[in-house]
Amino acid sequence: MAADPLSRVFSALADPTRRDIVARLTVADATVNELAAPYDVTVQAVSKHLKVLEDAGLVSRSREAQRRPVHLEANVFDLMTRWIERYRQQAEERYRRLDDVLRSMPDDAAPRPTRQEGTPS
C-alpha cells in the first residue's frame, strides 16, 4: 500500500460494492455487520473493503463495545473534485481556444492540427 492519496481514493471507489457502502454511509453510520448484510459475500470480505476505504481516508472507524461503527469522511471527496475540475476546465478552455482558431481561419485553410496549438510564447 504505497500508492499516492489520489490513486488510493480512485481505486477505492472503482469497486461497486465499496461505492454502495459509501452511498449507504451518507444516510447514517453503520457497523460492519450491518453493512455486510445486503451483500452475498462474507463479513470478512466487507471488512477488507472497509479497510480499503479507510486507507483511502474515505471512512473512519471508532470503537463502541464490540462494535466498530463506520463513519463517512466526506471531505476526502474534495481531493477528487479538485482534480477533476482542474482538468475539465482546462479541457473546456482548450476547446474554446480551438474554436476561436477555427472561427478566425479562412475557409480553405487546411484543418489538420493535431499537435500543440497553444499561445506560441
Added chain:
Amino acid sequence: MAADPLSRVFSALADPTRRDIVARLTVADATVNELAAPYDVTVQAVSKHLKVLEDAGLVSRSREAQRRPVHLEANVFDLMTRWIERYRQQAEERYRRLDDVLRSMPDDAAPRPTRQEGTPS
C-alpha cells in the same frame, strides 16, 4: 472487461501514469509515441494504458496515416462529478441535520447515537 461504466472510469484514473496522460491531453491531442516519451516504460505499456482510458470513455483515437492521435473526451468527467456531488451533498445534509439535533438537545442528554437519526416519519 464487464465492469460498469463508473467502475471503469474510476479504475482508469486510479493509475498515476494514466492520470498524467489525461493531464497532458488537456493541452493538446498527441500520438502514442509522444505520450510514451516521458515515461520509462515501453510504448506497448502506454498503448495498453490508452486502451484502458479508451474503454472508460475518457479518450478517443482517430487515424491519420500510421499515427493514432489520442483525444481527451472531457464529458465523461461529468459521470464522476455527478456521482461525487450527489454523495457529498447528502453527507453534508446529514451533518447539518445531526448538528440541529445536537443543538436542540438538553446538555445532559446521552450523546450516544450511532444508528439512524433521520426524521422519524
Added chain:
DNA sequence: CTCATACTCAACCTTTCGGTTGAAGAGGAC
C-alpha cells in the same frame, strides 16, 4: 468463569493488472 457476539488476522486461491519481449499489421517514403 463461560459463552456469545462483533470483528480482524492469516493463509490460501484465482483473476486481474502493469509490465516485459517478440512478432505482426498498416501506411508513407524511396
Added chain:
DNA sequence: GTCCTCTTCAACCGAAAGGTTGAGTATGAG
C-alpha cells in the same frame, strides 16, 4: 516492390485484488 515508422497483438511474468475458510481478539451477557 523494399524499407522504415507507428502502433497493436500475443504470450508470458510477478505482484496485487477480491474472494474464501479457519483461527484469534475484544467485549458484553449469564
